[in-house]
Amino acid sequence: MERDWTGIWIKAYSGYASMKPLQPSPYMRTVFHAPEKMQSAIVHLCALGVHQLYINNQVVDGDSWYKPALSQYDCRAGYLDYDVKEYLNPGKNVLIVQLGNGFYNAYNNWMYTANFVSWRGAPRMICDVEIDGKIIESSGVHWRVHSSPITYDCHHEGEDYDARLELPECFEPDYDDSNWQQPVRTVPPGGIIELENVEPRRVIRRIQPVKVTQTAANRQVFDFGINCSGVVEISVKGEAGTVLTIRYGEMLDGSGNVDTRNVDYCQRGARFETDRYTLKGGDEVETWHPQFVWHGFRYVEITSSKLPVTICSAVSLFISTDFPVTGHFHSSCAVLNRIQEITLTSYRSNFMGIPTDCPTREKFGWTGDAETAIETGWWNFNPRKGLEQLQKIIMDLQRADGTISTHGPTTLYGFEECSPSYSAFLYDFCHLTRLFTGDAAPIKTYYPKLKKTVLLLESMSRDDCLFHMGYGDWCHPLAPQGGDGYNNELDPTLVESALFVYILKLMSDFADDLKQEDDKQYFVTLRQRIITKINEYFYDRKEALYDNKSRSGTAMALYLDIAPVEERERIAKALVQLIRNENHRVLDGIQGAKFIPRALAEYGYAGDALQMIIQPEYPGWGNLVKQGASSLWENWKGNSSLNHIMFGDVSAWMYRYLAGMNPVAPGFKKVSIKPCFVAQLSEVSATYQTPYGTIEVAWTREGNTISLQVNIPQGITADIFLPQQEYCDVTGKKQYQIVVS
Known part of the structure; x- marks a missing residue:
C-alpha cells in the first residue's frame, strides 16, 4: 500500500556523502505539540538505509532491528507505521530519527560490490506524524540535524560507537538544538514507497559464552558455542577514551584468536566484521551493542587499546526474522536431532527480512540458497512474507527480455548466470505458497513475469533443448576447483535441464489454474521435448543410470518424473547401489543433497537415505555433527562460510518421509x-x-x-x-x- 506524503525527503549531508569516508550516523530531530486527548497517533516513516525512532527519550519498537528490510530500493522501499500514542505527552514532544547506512549506502571491496549500485546515496527519510487522522508534523528543512555517537556504520565492515559523544539531553523536548544544522532536501530513492509487509527482525535468543580465553594481556576471545547471525552485547568498565576493537568470526587460528580467512576474501586487506566501542569512562558499567549492522559468528575477539579495562560480560544476540514457528520434528536418533537443530540455526541465521546467502561476507538474497531450503522453511516456520520480499526484489530486477538475477538487491552482477537452478525459487515460491497456505494469489500476480523468463530460458536452449549453463550441482566435493578456489566446474547440463523440466511442470499447472490453455499446451509440449532429449542424451540403459553414473542427475531424473516409467525401478536400484558402494557418503553438491534422499525414499529406500544423512564420515551432515558444527556449512570441506543453508533440504525430508506428511490439496x-x-x-x-x-x-x-x-x-x-x-x-x-x- 502506497500513501500520499505530506513531508518531503530530507538527508543530513549534502554532496556525495555516499562515497568513502562514510559520514557519521545522524540524528534527525523535530519538536511538535500533541493535543490533551487523542484516540490514535501514528508515525509514518520511510528512513533508508536503516533507522531507529525515538520519542521523548524512549525507543519506539525498540526490540526490532534493521528497519526497513532489504529491497531493490530504486524499485520499491518499505515504510513503517509506528503506533506512538503511548509515547506522547500532551503538549510538547520530541521526535528523533537516527539514520544508518544499511545496504542502501553499503561499501565493500568485493566483486559483488554495492559501491556503484543504481540506488546508492546518503541515508534519507520522509516522515508524517498523524494524530486522530490529521497530519500535525512532517519532515522538512525546519528539522534539525546532528551527528550521533555512531561515528561509522558499514553493512560489510562494522560499526563504531564513541560513548563520549552521547547527547542524552537531546531526547528531551526542551533541549536547545539551535546550534544543530538544517537538513538538506533530497530526491526519493526512486521506487514505490509501500507499507512494509515482513515480520520484524528480533533477538530470538541470548547466548552466554561457553568459554573465555585470554590470548594476550589486552585481548579476550569469547566462544558462544553456536554460530549464528547478530551482534555481541558487552558490559564494560574502563578509562574514558579506551577503544575496544571487536572482531567476529566463525573459527580460530592457531593462537586462539579470531580467524576470518574462510570468508574475508570479499574484504581481503580491508576491515571486515569488526566493531569498535570507545568508552566514556566513569564509575558506571557501560552496556552497548551495535545497532545498524549484523555479523555471522561463533567467536568474538575483544582487544582493548589500553589497560586496565574490565569486560563484565559479553552476550551473543542471535537476531533473525521473527516469523511464526509452524513445525516440530523429533526422533530417537541424537545425530538426526542435531542435524535438525543446526539446519534450523542456519535457516534463521540466513533470514534477515529476506532469505540471505550468509551472515558474513554477502548478507543479501541468493535465489539458489533460498530454493534449496525453501520447503524446509515452510515445514518449520511460516516464511511467506520474507520469501515474497525476495520474490519482489528479483521480479523488480527482471530485464525486458526476461533475464533475471541470481541474487538481489543488485544492479551490477547476477544476470550472467540466469539459469533454471537459480530461477526455480521464483516458481516454487508461488507453488509452495498455494500448497501450504491455499493462497493462489502469487500465481496470478507473478505469472506474466514467470512466463517471460521461461521464454528467455527456452531461447537459450533452442538449438538442442538442453540448458548448458548455470551453477549445476554447486559445491560438489569431487568437482574440479575453479580459479577462485571454490567454484566448481562440473558440466551443469543435466542438472539445469532437469530443473527446467520442473519449472515447466509448475508453469503448466499455473496456466491450468488461470485457464491459459494455449500457454499450458506450450509448457507441456516443451517439457516433453526436453525430457525426450535428456533421456536420449544422458540415459545409459545398460547401467540404468544417467550422465556417466551421476548420482545427482540420476536422482533428479527419478524424482522429477523424467526417467521412463518402465525403467524407474531399475534406475532406483542402480542408484541405491551407487550410494551403498560409497558407504552412503554424500558425494554430492546442493542439488544431489536435495534430490537423492527424496528419490531413494520415493522408491522404497528410505533407510539408505537416512543412512546418508546420519553416517559420520566425510562428506555429509553426520560428519558435520561429528566435527562439532553448530550450523550447516557452505561446502562439506568447511573451508568457506560455516553458516549456509544450501544443504538444508534435509529437514523437509524428515517431515515428508520419516513422519510421512505431505499436503495433497x-x-x-x-x-x-x-x-x-x-x-x-x-x-x-x-x-x-x-x-x-x-x-x-x-x-x-x-x-x-x-x-x-x-x-x-x-x-x-x-x-x-x-x-x-x-x-x-x-x-x-x-x-x-x-x-x-
Missing part, C-alpha cells in the same frame, strides 16, 4: 500420511500447524511392532498409507498397529 485441505518406518529409528514425532489446526504424527517401534498415532484437525481429511493397509478420508485422532518384518 492446497492449504492442507487434503493430506497424505505415509511414514517410512526405517530400521534405524525407534521413535519419530512431528507436528505441523496448518491453516485448519495442527497435524500430529508419531510412531514408536517395539520389536517388530509399530504403533502409529495421528491427529488430523477438523477441516482436513487424510489418506493414510501403511505397509499392508490404506485408510481414506481420515479425520480426528487415530491409532494403528503395524507388524513389520
Whole structure:
C-alpha cells in the first residue's frame, strides 16, 4: 500500500556523502505539540538505509532491528507505521530519527560490490506524524540535524560507537538544538514507497559464552558455542577514551584468536566484521551493542587499546526474522536431532527480512540458497512474507527480455548466470505458497513475469533443448576447483535441464489454474521435448543410470518424473547401489543433497537415505555433527562460510518421509500420511500447524511392532498409507498397529 506524503525527503549531508569516508550516523530531530486527548497517533516513516525512532527519550519498537528490510530500493522501499500514542505527552514532544547506512549506502571491496549500485546515496527519510487522522508534523528543512555517537556504520565492515559523544539531553523536548544544522532536501530513492509487509527482525535468543580465553594481556576471545547471525552485547568498565576493537568470526587460528580467512576474501586487506566501542569512562558499567549492522559468528575477539579495562560480560544476540514457528520434528536418533537443530540455526541465521546467502561476507538474497531450503522453511516456520520480499526484489530486477538475477538487491552482477537452478525459487515460491497456505494469489500476480523468463530460458536452449549453463550441482566435493578456489566446474547440463523440466511442470499447472490453455499446451509440449532429449542424451540403459553414473542427475531424473516409467525401478536400484558402494557418503553438491534422499525414499529406500544423512564420515551432515558444527556449512570441506543453508533440504525430508506428511490439496485441505518406518529409528514425532489446526504424527517401534498415532484437525481429511493397509478420508485422532518384518 502506497500513501500520499505530506513531508518531503530530507538527508543530513549534502554532496556525495555516499562515497568513502562514510559520514557519521545522524540524528534527525523535530519538536511538535500533541493535543490533551487523542484516540490514535501514528508515525509514518520511510528512513533508508536503516533507522531507529525515538520519542521523548524512549525507543519506539525498540526490540526490532534493521528497519526497513532489504529491497531493490530504486524499485520499491518499505515504510513503517509506528503506533506512538503511548509515547506522547500532551503538549510538547520530541521526535528523533537516527539514520544508518544499511545496504542502501553499503561499501565493500568485493566483486559483488554495492559501491556503484543504481540506488546508492546518503541515508534519507520522509516522515508524517498523524494524530486522530490529521497530519500535525512532517519532515522538512525546519528539522534539525546532528551527528550521533555512531561515528561509522558499514553493512560489510562494522560499526563504531564513541560513548563520549552521547547527547542524552537531546531526547528531551526542551533541549536547545539551535546550534544543530538544517537538513538538506533530497530526491526519493526512486521506487514505490509501500507499507512494509515482513515480520520484524528480533533477538530470538541470548547466548552466554561457553568459554573465555585470554590470548594476550589486552585481548579476550569469547566462544558462544553456536554460530549464528547478530551482534555481541558487552558490559564494560574502563578509562574514558579506551577503544575496544571487536572482531567476529566463525573459527580460530592457531593462537586462539579470531580467524576470518574462510570468508574475508570479499574484504581481503580491508576491515571486515569488526566493531569498535570507545568508552566514556566513569564509575558506571557501560552496556552497548551495535545497532545498524549484523555479523555471522561463533567467536568474538575483544582487544582493548589500553589497560586496565574490565569486560563484565559479553552476550551473543542471535537476531533473525521473527516469523511464526509452524513445525516440530523429533526422533530417537541424537545425530538426526542435531542435524535438525543446526539446519534450523542456519535457516534463521540466513533470514534477515529476506532469505540471505550468509551472515558474513554477502548478507543479501541468493535465489539458489533460498530454493534449496525453501520447503524446509515452510515445514518449520511460516516464511511467506520474507520469501515474497525476495520474490519482489528479483521480479523488480527482471530485464525486458526476461533475464533475471541470481541474487538481489543488485544492479551490477547476477544476470550472467540466469539459469533454471537459480530461477526455480521464483516458481516454487508461488507453488509452495498455494500448497501450504491455499493462497493462489502469487500465481496470478507473478505469472506474466514467470512466463517471460521461461521464454528467455527456452531461447537459450533452442538449438538442442538442453540448458548448458548455470551453477549445476554447486559445491560438489569431487568437482574440479575453479580459479577462485571454490567454484566448481562440473558440466551443469543435466542438472539445469532437469530443473527446467520442473519449472515447466509448475508453469503448466499455473496456466491450468488461470485457464491459459494455449500457454499450458506450450509448457507441456516443451517439457516433453526436453525430457525426450535428456533421456536420449544422458540415459545409459545398460547401467540404468544417467550422465556417466551421476548420482545427482540420476536422482533428479527419478524424482522429477523424467526417467521412463518402465525403467524407474531399475534406475532406483542402480542408484541405491551407487550410494551403498560409497558407504552412503554424500558425494554430492546442493542439488544431489536435495534430490537423492527424496528419490531413494520415493522408491522404497528410505533407510539408505537416512543412512546418508546420519553416517559420520566425510562428506555429509553426520560428519558435520561429528566435527562439532553448530550450523550447516557452505561446502562439506568447511573451508568457506560455516553458516549456509544450501544443504538444508534435509529437514523437509524428515517431515515428508520419516513422519510421512505431505499436503495433497492446497492449504492442507487434503493430506497424505505415509511414514517410512526405517530400521534405524525407534521413535519419530512431528507436528505441523496448518491453516485448519495442527497435524500430529508419531510412531514408536517395539520389536517388530509399530504403533502409529495421528491427529488430523477438523477441516482436513487424510489418506493414510501403511505397509499392508490404506485408510481414506481420515479425520480426528487415530491409532494403528503395524507388524513389520
